Amino acid sequence: MSDRNWEAEMAKIDKQLASVSDEALLAESKAVVPAKAGGRTVAAPAVPAAARPSASASASASASAAQVVGAWRGWVKVAIAVGAAAGLMFWPWPAPCGGSLLGFTAATGAVALLGLWSAFGTWRHRLGLAHVASLLVVVWGLALGAREVLPRIGYATPTSDRSEGWSCPASSGIPSAAPVPR
Template identity: 40%
Template sequence: MSNRDWDKELAEIDRRLASVPDEPKAPARPAPPAMAAPTAPAAGAASAAPGRRLGTPAEAPGRRSMRTQLALLLRLAFGAAVVAALIYWPYPSRCGLGLGYYLALVSVLGLAGLATSVSAWRHRAAFVHALGIAMIVGAGVLGAREVLPKVGYAFPTPTHPASWACG
């Protein structure tokens, strides 16, 4: 058996539990940030906003600037243009150089989707982020439709043959 005196051990545990208060302490509040000291305005210049706490953002966290919204929409528009170009691709993309160009544009779509979703994540634009992820998934689907028959994973069809080179 064990050489421990369990009565002593349990008495020690009871003693420690008795010394702990019943009510948990309220979490300590961090000290409020320092207030920005009002500065004397320079000649003809407006003064900094007095009373604004240091380290707080200048704009509300839920609001995005017009420039940010425009940048996000331009990324989406670029992705939509690439999707339209891929859907209405006028050149043969079954094999050879045409297939290379098509897969390069599919890669551009994937990178555009990645850039859109990362930028939207940073600016907390959930809907644009979801559309960026949809562009990434779409690029994966369009690329897989061409690549998988050529690597032997999917059944080749006349529009998606098993060979990389024409001839």
């Protein structure tokens, strides 16, 4: 046997555990960590960060502050993406052909990309509701883009609002005869 004083060692551990609140121990406890001992795996409980003598309160406070800032940044990204998606509903110019169609189609692609940008941020910070909103923005942007693109590539039936061409019909160059007021 060893000549270690186990009573003194256990007293040190008890003193460290007594200095940490129960809530901190439960909140920061980790799963059982396997440890190798003599060629076989032995389950050894992980020591909570709060019970370690080297852990400081400022490190945990800065980690929680970083989580709060990350959550706010995630929600701001979602707000930008949702605002852009809502803005497509109020697109101010008709987009039947030409440059206005190209602008609207680019805007729908940009909204889908904004949705992806916010989805990555919300996934990283584990913001479930914000992530779902981001994915809905992606679907919205792709759906509006598909509504304009599909009739023009021959996949969907063209309508009076969405013709089958990308460019506007050329004018004949002859001005139309307007009645002259008397």
